[in-house]
Amino acid sequence: MKSIEELNAVKEKTLARLNGNTVRIVVGMATCGIAAGAKPVFDALKEETEKRGLENVVVSQTGCIGMCKYEPLVDVYVPGHEKVTYVFVSPEKARRIIDEHIVGGQIAEDITVASVE
Amino acid sequence: MTHAIDKTNFCNKQTRVALRNCGIIDPENIDEYIARDGYQALAKVLKTMTPEQVIKVILDSGLRGRGGAGFPTGRKWQLARQIVPDADQKYVCCNADEGDPGAFMDRSVLEGDPHALLEAMAIAGFAIGATQGYIYVRAEYPVAVKRLDIAIRQAREYGLLGENIFDSGFSFDIDIRLGAGAFVCGEETALMTSIEGHRGEPRPRPPFPAEKGLFGKPSVLNNVETYANIAQIILNGPEWFASMGTERSKGTKVFALGGKINNTGLVEIPMGTTLRTVIEDIGGGIPNGKRFKAAQTGGPSGGCIPAEHFDIPIDYDNLISIGSMMGSGGLIVMDEDNCMVDIAKFFLEFTVDESCGKCTPCRIGNRRLLEMLTKITEGKATLEDLDKMEKLCYYIKENSLCGLGQTAPNPVLSTLRYFRDEYISHIVDKTCPASVCKKLLKFTITDNCKGCTLCARKCPVNAISGAVKQKHVIDQDKCIKCGVCMDSCKFSAIEKK
Numbered sequence: 001m002k003s004i005e006e007l008n009a010v011k012e013k014t015l016a017r018l019n020g021n022t023v024r025i026v027v028g029m030a031t032c033g034i035a036a037g038a039k040p041v042f043d044a045l046k047e048e049t050e051k052r053g054l055e056n057v058v059v060s061q062t063g064c065i066g067m068c069k070y071e072p073l074v075d076v077y078v079p080g081h082e083k084v085t086y087v088f089v090s091p092e093k094a095r096r097i098i099d100e101h102i103v104g105g106q107i108a109e110d111i112t113v114a115s116v117e
Numbered sequence: 118m119t120h121a122i123d124k125t126n127f128c129n130k131q132t133r134v135a136l137r138n139c140g141i142i143d144p145e146n147i148d149e150y151i152a153r154d155g156y157q158a159l160a161k162v163l164k165t166m167t168p169e170q171v172i173k174v175i176l177d178s179g180l181r182g183r184g185g186a187g188f189p190t191g192r193k194w195q196l197a198r199q200i201v202p203d204a205d206q207k208y209v210c211c212n213a214d215e216g217d218p219g220a221f222m223d224r225s226v227l228e229g230d231p232h233a234l235l236e237a238m239a240i241a242g243f244a245i246g247a248t249q250g251y252i253y254v255r256a257e258y259p260v261a262v263k264r265l266d267i268a269i270r271q272a273r274e275y276g277l278l279g280e281n282i283f284d285s286g287f288s289f290d291i292d293i294r295l296g297a298g299a300f301v302c303g304e305e306t307a308l309m310t311s312i313e314g315h316r317g318e319p320r321p322r323p324p325f326p327a328e329k330g331l332f333g334k335p336s337v338l339n340n341v342e343t344y345a346n347i348a349q350i351i352l353n354g355p356e357w358f359a360s361m362g363t364e365r366s367k368g369t370k371v372f373a374l375g376g377k378i379n380n381t382g383l384v385e386i387p388m389g390t391t392l393r394t395v396i397e398d399i400g401g402g403i404p405n406g407k408r409f410k411a412a413q414t415g416g417p418s419g420g421c422i423p424a425e426h427f428d429i430p431i432d433y434d435n436l437i438s439i440g441s442m443m444g445s446g447g448l449i450v451m452d453e454d455n456c457m458v459d460i461a462k463f464f465l466e467f468t469v470d471e472s473c474g475k476c477t478p479c480r481i482g483n484r485r486l487l488e489m490l491t492k493i494t495e496g497k498a499t500l501e502d503l504d505k506m507e508k509l510c511y512y513i514k515e516n517s518l519c520g521l522g523q524t525a526p527n528p529v530l531s532t533l534r535y536f537r538d539e540y541i542s543h544i545v546d547k548t549c550p551a552s553v554c555k556k557l558l559k560f561t562i563t564d565n566c567k568g569c570t571l572c573a574r575k576c577p578v579n580a581i582s583g584a585v586k587q588k589h590v591i592d593q594d595k596c597i598k599c600g601v602c603m604d605s606c607k608f609s610a611i612e613k614k
């Protein structure tokens with residue numbers, strides 16, 4: 001990279017991707033999350049989105065948000081909506097998130113952070 | 118109703134600077150870091166600033182080292198820039214050894230936002246005139262190592278590390294070195310000796326690393342969290358950073374909240390936040406309706422803060438003045454069930470294990486200190502021993518070679534300062550007020566006993582006798598205080614005092 005313009009181009013392109021039309025499902029995968037079982041959750045989310053052919057849904061990972069006691073944590077970003085955080089997510093709950101929230105458009109309220117706070 | 122984690126009590130009293138990207142970006146994707154203004158600070162520095170200007174910004178921000186001692190970061194960089202004007206090579210090092218028991222602030226940054234570290238190290242390199250950086254990271258952090266490795270490769274691919282970055286003529290690269298697994302390797306001179314490929318033992322200072330550091334060259338060593346603030350200071354200005362915090366402690370601090378607290382986890386708060394806010398509001402208070410007794414900060418080098426200082430604003434100087442220290446950010450909450458002598462012993466056991474043995478006050482002195490503490494917890498000490506112990510503490514502090522020995526007695530001194538009565542109870546009354554110290558406990562069977570014989574059958578040393586349906590008794594001479602009987606009794610008929 002030779003110039004700030006090049007850096008800004010990457011920034012704009014990535015912002016467009018992140019804020020675009022895709023639904024993002026983000027799993028907390030720091031050591032604490034992994035220890036609590038985030039990997040099978042990540043795999044289940046991936047498998048389920050692929051199985052259902054959900055094209056504009058991306059599953060990705062992130063670091064630790066700090067609330068280790070609720071781990072595994074999953075954030076769902078649907079364009080135009082407030083982020084939803086799911087807690088104590090298991091592979092089964094991961095499939096529910098896809099089924100109810102991503103496909104059905106209904107937040108699975110009984111497993112979000114609001115259900116335990 | 119909100120379902121977003123950011124809106125919870127735990128999160129909305131925090132201010133995220135060092136952790137701003139953790140839990141938000143994909144740490145294995147450099148583009149997501151760039152989308153959050155990543156590498157803009159490096160670009161700004163290389164394109165528009167002189168090294169002296171960079172150092173001035175960091176000085177003006179008031180940033181102090183987050184790894185323990187709180188040395189002003191700008192001053193450290195200034196010394197490394199100026200002290201040996203004709204040095205042919207200099208180094209920028211990052212301390213990611215994070216050895217305090219229970220601490221994981223740095224791990225979180227390494228795993229959640231590795232590019233923030235790389236960018237800051239490159240900025241430090243430009244500021245002091247170094248072209249090579251080393252990250253010394255705990256081998257026990259495999260996820261962090263992997264993500265750092267990916268981040269370095271991605272940064273090199275984009276030309277954000279390597280030759281002629283941003284076409285500025287400035288070149289800088291970073292390599293990872295795995296820690297040797299000893300706590301003392303986190304000490305700056307031991308860390309550098311370890312990177313050089315030798316056994317990680319401290320060496321006397323002066324000369325300080327700014328003059329003769331890694332491979333004998335002028336070097337800067339900063340902690341992970343210290344670096345995690347740098348790019349934000351460059352982008353938002355020193356005034357922005359200095360607007361957070363207290364008179365002499367600027368910005369934020371990350372703490373790993375642990376112990377007897379409802380919300381264990383990682384929190385980042387502005388300096389000057391009170392312990393009360395951290396424990397009650399963010400931490401959600403103490404579980405099971407128990408009473409707060411003390412908070413331990415500074416890990417094995419730190420001390421305990423009692424309830425009377427609950428409203429003290431947390432900053433470097435306040436913590437020192439009440440006999441503790443900031444340390445790297447462990448914050449362990451203790452309630453009425455914790456014995457303070459036992460806590461002091463726990464930390465001292467750790468330092469005795471980790472002493473490298475190079476100097477006598479630390480190697481022998483701390484071992485003697487631990488023996489004295491053990492005597493107290495067994496009810497075998499006298500008040501005279503207590504005085505001797507206190508003297509020994511000061512002797513060790515004054516005569517040890519490195520920070521490990523110099524601070525090892527702190528947990529003892531601070532518990533003595535605030536909880537001397539607990540020491541006295543152990544010594545004079547031969548009791549442990551919190552019912553923790555085993556040798557001083559007495560298990561007895563009360564009138565609730567139904568004579569079911571279960572405890573007698575479970576006791577590993579046959580200390581319990583009694584006929585069926587008759588009240589049982591414990592032979593105190595035989596009892597080894599294992600607690601098995603108490604756990605097994607279904608009628609809560611066994612007391613521990």
Ligand SMILES: Cc1cc2nc3c(=O)[nH]c(=O)nc-3n(C[C@H](O)[C@H](O)[C@H](O)COP(=O)(O)O)c2cc1C
Nearest residue numbers: 182183184212215216303304305339340343520521
């Ligand atoms: C025994 C001992 C262990 C230390 N361990 C660490 C550590 O794990 N991480 C760290 O950043 N600093 C540690 N330090 C402090 C470092 O020596 C050094 O002061 C610090 O890394 C400087 O960075 P800072 O100015 O950014 O805080 C330790 C010091 C001592 C005496």
Ligand code: SF4
Nearest residue numbers: 474475476479519522
């Ligand atoms: S104070 Fe302890 S750890 Fe430090 S050099 Fe001396 S023996 Fe080693």
Ligand code: SF4
Nearest residue numbers: 566567569570572606
């Ligand atoms: S288990 Fe409890 S009730 Fe049964 S004999 Fe022992 S003390 Fe008595």
Ligand code: SF4
Nearest residue numbers: 576596597599600602
């Ligand atoms: S505490 Fe252990 S050793 Fe003592 S009486 Fe109970 S079971 Fe036996």
